[in-house]
Amino acid sequence: MEIVILAVVIALVAIGAISGLVVSSRKKKLPPPPPSAPTVTAPPAEPRVGEEAERPGGEERRTVEDVGLPGSGATATEEPAVVPPAVPEAPAVEVPEPTAGRLVRLRARLSRSQNSLGKGLLTLLSREHLDEDTWEEIEDTLLAADVGVAPTQELVERLRERVRVLGTRTPEELRTLLREELLGLVGTEADRAVHTEGGLEVPGVVMVVGVNGTGKTTTTGKLARVLVADGRSVVLGAADTFRAAAADQLQTWGERVGARTVRGPEGGDPASIAFDAVKEGIAEGADVVLIDTAGRLHTKAGLMDELGKVKRVVEKHGPLDEVLLVLDATTGQNGLVQARVFAEVVDITGIVLTKLDGTAKGGIVVAVQRELGVPVKLVGLGEGADDLAPFEPEAFVDALIGD
Template sequence: MDTVQWIILIAIVALAALGSTVGLLAGRGRKQPPLPPGAADTTTLERRPSATDEGDAETSGAVDVLEPTAPVETTPATPVAEPEVTEPEILVPDLERPEAPRGRLVRLRARLARSNALGRGLLELLSRDKLDADTWDEIEETLLMADLGVDPTTELVDRLRERVTVLGVRDVDQVRGLLREELKALVDPGEGLDRSLAVDHAPGRPAVVMVVGVNGTGKTTTVGKLARVLVAEDKDVVLGAADTFRAAAADQLATWGDRVGVPTIRSDRDGADPASVAFDAVKAGIETEADVVLIDTAGRLQNKVGLMDELGKVKRVVEKHGPVDEVLLVLDATTGQNGMQQAKVFSEVVNITGIVLTKLDGTAKGGIVVAVQRTLGVPVKLIGLGEGPDDLAPFDPDAFVDALLA
């Protein structure tokens, strides 16, 4: 072999050795690929010698058998306590429990007796030793000043004069008995006047009560107090704020309702159509199966034709749901005979079914009870004897006359 051939052979051997070294270095720097999910990690396994390990591995075909190591004991995790769920606190408003209507007038009799001079004046005159013509004139004047009215006054004086003369009565107790009988006959003539409120739930709809009157008589307050009377009788009530002209009238009515848990149907703007509000109130009463819907209306003067026509419209719109069961006219007792013309006009427009007399405790004009009943032919059903929330009472003729003569 010549020199050239030797050089070529040495070069081939050198290149082969260099390639082996490079491959070894490359293999040491290569990273292991990540294991697929669920594959066993061989780094945690131990090698168990096989039966063929005694000989040369390259000639005997020895096989490495890998077995998993014993599982590592772990401390169980401490369970995490679930947070306690606290029930939300429900705030229930403190509702007032109105006084029962029965017995209210009894409680208020003393107040009426102190404020009304009619009975005291008559008893003083009738118990005089001498009942001459001048005394009877004074008796007649006292009755007229009490707003009894001309015709009722004439009737009462004529009957009393005849009975006192015939019986020769002078004793105060006997005079009081005669006067009581005659006043009772005037206050409660027995002509079929039904003083009960028509507030019984009709089939499929609530009873509907409209409250009307002139400005300043206390209609909204009366509606609120009447709601208390009905709640005390365990009736479900809905209020309708159809007085959309007076500022804060709806707020005032809602305040009355909130105190006893009664909802108020109102418009979200001032000057809304009162007939629409009244219609919605009755609709809400039907949907909630309420017993009574009380509708407060705006005060209006009896000589304002447009306003009176609007009141008639409210009633007609409400009657699309069904008849209006009660129309109560609120009169200020201190106005006396001045309220009679008002009463006549309202009665013509909306067919008044009952009278509410307010402020009876602040006047000596108890005779207005007789006058208004004679003028309208409808009964006084409720009287107001104070500013307290439960100072509205069903009218009882016997208790009223007794209070006048107390």
């Protein structure tokens, strides 16, 4: 049995040896691979220093001074600088044009609209024979300029008398005669200063009133410029709470000349704002407080009563120095109706005629003074910031007559 097993093992070993030889011979008979270009692997380049060092392509060589040292403030990656948000600059405070002689400087604007009155009168008075028809034409010219019936009749009578005494009439004599009579009609004796003195501890208080659309807010802002030009400090009270943009508009006017504006919520109590404005004026030691009121229809009793309330509340601090009524000169005789009603509610102390450069009816100056018994103190002659001028009778009459 052992002999049989041994024979099987020997046989298996012989078979394995023969198989190995066959495989080995087959491997040796495989065709060799096709020849290819030999791959040459270059040894790593040795680092070079000094003059032999190569600079990277596209970069300039830097010196030691160009390279920041640690701790010198230079960093490999600098964070972008944080730029603070821009703060809007405060509007530059303007220096208003001096008020002295302002109407004289604006005479050209006034004469362009009013010259027809003076030229018309001079032409009629220069006729060789002044008959009744001519005097009627003179009267019609004055009435068309809104001088008013009573003042017109007075002027015509005086002109008749002086022309009769004068006899011969040269153009220069007629001009002098007409100038004197118109000056007498306008009045040269009235106090036309805007009073803003106030008391020892209370600023002067000026209230601006008028109907819608006459330019009260703009006039208040321009009046602030007139006062600042004369060296006065001003606080503005935005008591027109019914018109949405009124307070913003007044504040803009104030900022231009460095005057602070006291305002309240839209639709707030105008009397309360007017009271606070005077209170702030006292606290700041201001010279003048200007109070802009809402436009009121002279036919609305409730609005007019509210205006009286504003006046009474302000007078708790002290008396009002001025109540200025703003009238649109282009409305003519209709402005007299408005003036009459306002005078019944508040004691008007002065008149501001706006848009006087836009009408040929300069006679309204005479008519409104006669109607209210108070003088015209300021006139508006344009839309510019410094186009509000103190009224000067001589300059006004000279503009009427022309050169």
